[in-house]
Amino acid sequence: MNTNYDWIVIGGGITGSSLAYELSLKQLKVLLLEKDPIADNATVYSYGGLAYWSGTTELTRRLSQEGIELHRQLSAELDGDTEFRELDLLLTCPLDHEPKTLAKNYEKFTIQPDILDVKQACDLEPLLNPNSISGALRLPHGHIHPQKTAIAYQQAFLRQGGRIIYERADGLLRKRDSIVGVVTDKNTYYSPNTVVCAGGLSRRLLTNAGIPNNIFFTHSLLIKTLPTEIKLSSIVMPAIQQRFTLEARAENLLQESGWDDYQNEFIESILDAGAVQFIDGSLCLGQISAIATNPERKLDQRLGENSIRQKISTILPMLSNIPGTCKSCLVAFTNREIAVVGNVKDLAGIYLFNGFTSTLVFAPPLAKHFANWVTGEDSKILEKLNISG
Ligand SMILES: Cc1cc2nc3c(=O)[nH]c(=O)nc-3n(C[C@H](O)[C@H](O)[C@H](O)COP(=O)(O)OP(=O)(O)OC[C@H]3O[C@@H](n4cnc5c(N)ncnc54)[C@H](O)[C@@H]3O)c2cc1C
Structure with a gap:
């Protein structure tokens, strides 16, 4: 059960689902941990709007453009209908x-x-x-069905060899200055890299692990x-x-x-x-x-x-x-410009992908940049955002 993974992603909303998929495209062995077998989160109850007009800086303009272009072809890429339309x-x-x-x-x-x-x-x-x-x-504006989009990401992730386990992450396993895994309500899973995408519950998980966050x-x-x-x-x-x-x-x-x-x-x-x-x-x-x-x-x-x-x-x-x-x-x-994305200062093995503004338009392209960053292919965008920088 608790095999070693390259990455553990905590949270199966739009942020965790898109990130798990992008990491798995890099041939990484990824575990997605989600506490609820029937989703009951912000993604399910979202309007589904894609505010790609709302860039105000070079970075947000670029991500808005990437976001809308990504959504226009996402159903085909994931082989699952996101119900994208211009509205x-x-x-x-x-x-x-x-x-x-x-x-x-x-x-x-x-x-x-x-x-x-x-x-x-x-x-x-x-x-x-x-x-x-x-x-x-x-x-x-663009529009998607947010939960169908999260499911399409998850299905594509599973086809890439990813694994989804429905257990609640109760704590982060710490060894000296590193997080080395996740303790759930049923098991312990080990990985050199854990990323927290637990939406509004991220704060509590991080604070309980002694990790300050905004x-x-x-x-x-x-x-x-x-x-x-x-x-x-x-x-x-x-x-x-x-x-x-x-x-x-x-x-x-x-x-x-x-x-x-x-x-x-x-x-x-x-x-x-x-x-x-x-x-x-x-x-x-x-x-x-x-x-x-x-x-x-x-x-x-x-x-x-x-x-x-x-x-x-x-x-x-x-x-x-x-x-x-x-x-x-x-x-x-x-209170950051777009989101809290990157690695945690002075603590190895733990990353955040969270707190987005215009989540549905920004998170999917940023998930791609995140995966490029961790595989060393391209780090420019993540360096701009990185919380430990
Ligand atoms: C009414 C409404 C309208 C909105 N409209 C828009 C819009 O038009 N456009 C837009 O971009 N955004 C919109 N949003 C905001 C957007 O929906 C959210 O920002 C986005 O869905 C957040 O995604 P997430 O993955 O970060 O969080 P969530 O979707 O909340 O997912 C987090 C997941 O983590 C899981 N989790 C939490 N703790 C744990 C744990 N300890 N262990 C395992 N799993 C855990 C939860 O069960 C959940 O599934 C709207 C939100 C609402 C409520």
């Missing part, structure tokens, strides 16, 4: 904000939004309530609906997204150590009303983001569902009563 992103502008003024916040991005008045916005998205918006911003997380609440005949033509999100402000506030308000103190929990939540429809007609309606330092904390799902439906009823009234279930998950984030 408009409509950013709704509230009544008290001019679309032209809000567009200024988007000037830093590679691709500038089209500014739409109410009629143009409703022509593009007939489900929008014209009385609830002053207009909208339109951006070209991976944080929000608790997210959203509604997954049953398939419906009603057709949403775009991805709808607010032009002013409060989630980013919440993440920045949490960083300012909480000392690093505050994250590991569950007694004095800091709790604050916001609601960014948004909706996306998948190819099967089901919808994801979202989204509440809350900062609570205890990853086990349960948010009130009934209250959350009511608040989401109420807010959706003003923007997209026809979607507000579609039957569905409120779900929750943790979403990792960091």
Whole structure:
């Protein structure tokens, strides 16, 4: 069971699945450890949007371009349907904000939004309530089914000879200044290299192993609906997204150590009303983001569902009563530019691939760069990102 592996990847969301696949393409012997046989993570509950317009630096512009090009051919590469398509992103502008003024916040991005008045916005998205918006911003966006993409990566990984074991990583095995393996709830697995891709639970795993890190997380609440005949033509999100402000506030308000103190929990939540429809007609309606330092904390799902439906009823009234279930998950984030990627300073054998912004567009190309870096083929991008550098 506990054969030696070249790499152990902890976590089977989009980050761990794409990385396990890319490492296995390098002929490395890879074990993917995932705690849940039935996925219940941020990837499953994601909108699936690919914000390839959102590069702001040479690095993020390059990765955005690589990301969208990768997704355009990924179904063929993995021989598994990711349901990729090009889909408009409509950013709704509230009544008290001019679309032209809000567009200024988007000037830093590679691709500038089209500014739409109410009629143009409703022509593009007939489900929008014209009385609830002053207009909208339109951006070209990509869309995938995030969980089908993670599964396609995992299936391709298995065909490459990779191994998936459903066990929970409870600890990292340390020998002097190296991590040499992973202790799970059932076994111990040995490897000279372990990479943590455990999403919002990464912080706890690393902190328990005495590894300082700047991976944080929000608790997210959203509604997954049953398939419906009603057709949403775009991805709808607010032009002013409060989630980013919440993440920045949490960083300012909480000392690093505050994250590991569950007694004095800091709790604050916001609601960014948004909706996306998948190819099967089901919808994801979202989204509440809350900062609570205890990853086990349960948010009130009934209250959350009511608040989401109420807010959706003003923007997209026809979607507000579609039957569905409120779900929750943790979403990792960091105060670094893109993600926490690279090896840990002063400790051999342990790597991080985590805390992404625009995860679905950035993680897959970065998984390729990561695999090139560890095999010594090309290290330029990883050197730019490396957390121990
Ligand atoms: C409502 C919503 C909408 C979103 N929309 C978008 C979007 O449009 N575009 C975008 O790019 N991003 C979006 N995101 C964010 C994106 O979904 C996440 O950033 C991404 O899915 C995170 O992937 P991950 O692999 O890091 O984490 P996860 O998907 O959470 O996977 C982590 C995995 O690690 C496993 N794990 C944890 N601890 C252990 C352990 N100890 N042992 C073994 N396994 C473990 C978990 O079970 C889980 O399967 C959205 C998120 C939400 C909630």
